[in-house]
Amino acid sequence: xxxxxxxxxxxxxxxxxxxxxxxxxxxxxxxxxxxxxxxxxxxxxxxxxxxxxxxxxxxxxxxxxxxxxxxxxxxxxxxxxxxxxxxxxxxxxxxxxxxxxxxxxxxxxxxxxxxxxxxxxxxxxxxxxxxxxxxxxxxxxxxxxxxxxxxxxxxxxxxxxxxxxxxxxxxxxxxxxxxxxxxxxxxxxxxxxxxxxxxxxxxxxxxxxxxxxxxxxxxxxxxxxxxxxxxxxxxxxxxxxxxxxxxxxxxxxxxxxxxxxxxxxxxxxxxxxxxxxxxxxxxxxxxxxxxxxxxxxxxxxxxxxxxxxxxxxxxxxxxxxxxxxxxxxxxxxxxxxxxxxxxxxxxxxxxxx
Numbered sequence: 001x002x003x004x005x006x007x008x009x010x011x012x013x014x015x016x017x018x019x020x021x022x023x024x025x026x027x028x029x030x031x032x033x034x035x036x037x038x039x040x041x042x043x044x045x046x047x048x049x050x051x052x053x054x055x056x057x058x059x060x061x062x063x064x065x066x067x068x069x070x071x072x073x074x075x076x077x078x079x080x081x082x083x084x085x086x087x088x089x090x091x092x093x094x095x096x097x098x099x100x101x102x103x104x105x106x107x108x109x110x111x112x113x114x115x116x117x118x119x120x121x122x123x124x125x126x127x128x129x130x131x132x133x134x135x136x137x138x139x140x141x142x143x144x145x146x147x148x149x150x151x152x153x154x155x156x157x158x159x160x161x162x163x164x165x166x167x168x169x170x171x172x173x174x175x176x177x178x179x180x181x182x183x184x185x186x187x188x189x190x191x192x193x194x195x196x197x198x199x200x201x202x203x204x205x206x207x208x209x210x211x212x213x214x215x216x217x218x219x220x221x222x223x224x225x226x227x228x229x230x231x232x233x234x235x236x237x238x239x240x241x242x243x244x245x246x247x248x249x250x251x252x253x254x255x256x257x258x259x260x261x262x263x264x265x266x267x268x269x270x271x272x273x274x275x276x277x278x279x280x281x282x283x284x285x286x287x288x289x290x291x292x293x294x295x296x297x298x299x300x301x302x303x304x305x306x307x308x309x310x311x312x313x314x315x316x317x318x319x320x321x322x323x324x325x326x327x328x329x330x331x332x333x334x335x336x337x338x339x340x341x342x343x344x345x346x347x348x349x350x351x352x353x
Contacts, residue, residue, distance in 0.1 A: 091108075129178060142169075
């Protein structure tokens, strides 16, 4: 402990005698550290990579990419920081078509450098690789392609061809240690006069196609109506052939039964005609020829009087075949006719009861 105490006393004595010099040295060291801090301490943030350049020991270090974090280097060396994330750069330029018309293309280029090859990219191309390699290569491909097309082709159908042709430019850029994720054509601008003329031409073309479609639709509608009419005609013939006086009589009996079941007040006049059915049934069935009825034969009642049911029946019985008007009826299916024929005897017995 004595030697430590002696050392402390010696340092204290020298500090007292050389205090101004000691203060100057400390300030000088602090000044150098703060002045050269940015050249000594490098911070690599998230999504970045560092490339070290050694001034006296071989230049660019191509076999190592410094990861994220803080790194200390000599003040005479230098570290370059590269963004390794997917980046996007807009670009707009003018090209000429086959007929010399100027077209403006507005692009969006997405790219990122290869992480393992960033040091090689820095040594071969440099930090300004987007302006040195990516944009010139894409421009060259588009200029060559659009120079072989006319304005209408660029504006309409061949736009997808332009996007596919960009694969060639992407492949060339990839050879320079850069990956182009996608090239999007955001807008193609033509001179206003040319653009208006192309739009008018396309509009007229679609109008002509619309007229052709309308004519074709009308033709098909005509065929549909003809087929529908033929089907209705065949259906009516089948239904008409299935109607008979027995079927009509059964329908009248069914109507009488439904009317009798109703809770409303009603008067049913039966017993007239050959069939002994209600008046409205006899007016249909007892007429010569079966299902015939002439509404004109029902005379209007005199003022203040109303005809009885038997008088209406008498008017209906006096109808002549030459003056009859065929009444129209529609039945849903042939099965109903067969069912009516089977249920007719039972319905008659129920009415007689």
